[in-house]
Amino acid sequence: MILQVLSALLITGGIFFLTCSAVGAIRLPDFYTRAHALGMTDTLGTLLVLLGLALPLGFSLESGKLLLLAVFIFIAAPTACHIFVRAAFRSGLKPWTRETKDPSHD
Amino acid sequence: MTFLHLAALAAILALFPVFLYRAAKGPTIFDRLIGLNGIASKSILLLVLIGAVTGHTGMFIDLSLGYGLLNLVGALAIGKYLESKGARAR
Numbered sequence: 001m002i003l004q005v006l007s008a009l010l011i012t013g014g015i016f017f018l019t020c021s022a023v024g025a026i027r028l029p030d031f032y033t034r035a036h037a038l039g040m041t042d043t044l045g046t047l048l049v050l051l052g053l054a055l056p057l058g059f060s061l062e063s064g065k066l067l068l069l070a071v072f073i074f075i076a077a078p079t080a081c082h083i084f085v086r087a088a089f090r091s092g093l094k095p096w097t098r099e100t101k102d103p104s105h106d
Numbered sequence: 107m108t109f110l111h112l113a114a115l116a117a118i119l120a121l122f123p124v125f126l127y128r129a130a131k132g133p134t135i136f137d138r139l140i141g142l143n144g145i146a147s148k149s150i151l152l153l154v155l156i157g158a159v160t161g162h163t164g165m166f167i168d169l170s171l172g173y174g175l176l177n178l179v180g181a182l183a184i185g186k187y188l189e190s191k192g193a194r195a196r
Contacts, residue, residue: 008110015117018148022124025144031136034128038140042147049114049151053158056107065167069154069174076178077147083185084143088136090189 003056010052017045030096031088039081046073111158118148118155139184146177 024037047070054066122145129141150170157166 004107011110011114015114018118018121018151021144022121025124025128025141031132031134031140034137035140038144042144046147046151050154053111053154053163057163062163062167065164065171066154069150069167069171072171072174073147073150076174080143080147080178080181081140083181084136084139087185087189088134091191093134093136 003058007052007055010048010055014045014048014050014052017041017048021045031093032085032095035081035085035088039078039085042081043074043077046070046077108159111155115152115155115159118152121148135188139181139188143177143181146173146180150174150177 018041021038021041024041025034028034028037050066050070050073054063054070057063057066125141125144125148127141129138129145132138132141150173153166153170153173154163157163157169160166
């Protein structure tokens with residue numbers, strides 16, 4: 001019973017963080033702030049949901065593969081975010097500051 | 107238990123239009139990339155949840171693992187291309 005409650009909590013927490021990344025993708029004014037928000041909340045949300053799915057399975061092949069997927073996403077998602085931000089910075093995208101006349105906010 | 111998986115599935119499906127809006131609206135090309143990257147990492151989760159709901163968890167986890175690998179390699183390729191394309195990419 002405890003495992004069910006715990007996995008339910010984990011999954012709802014993960015969904016909460018995924019909605020945070022959705023809100024961040026819209027509300028924030030500039031590419032760099034959006035990438036900052038998405039990079040972190042995506043990984044955490046996915047990790048929590050995957051752990052929430054792996055818990056009730058106990059020690060089995062599926063939960064092992066789920067944990068492998070969680071570790072992989074823990075490494076891959078921030079890397080992908082870093083790749084985009086570095087490409088944006090090196091290709092000359094200026095960060096949004098107070099002085100910027102028309103922030104790319106929409 | 108499957109009700110919870112279905113609710114999580116519906117929640118993630120409800121998030122997809124948000125990232126589609128960002129991908130469509132994004133002024134710079136990199137906003138579009140970050141929107142599509144958000145969709146891709148959500149769809150990994152979608153696959154795992156579909157597996158949990160339908161019961162074939164083993165198969166769907168392998169699918170999402172493969173998709174996660176492809177997503178990372180794709181992000182690397184796009185990043186390297188846009189980096190060399192220089193300021194015109196903006």
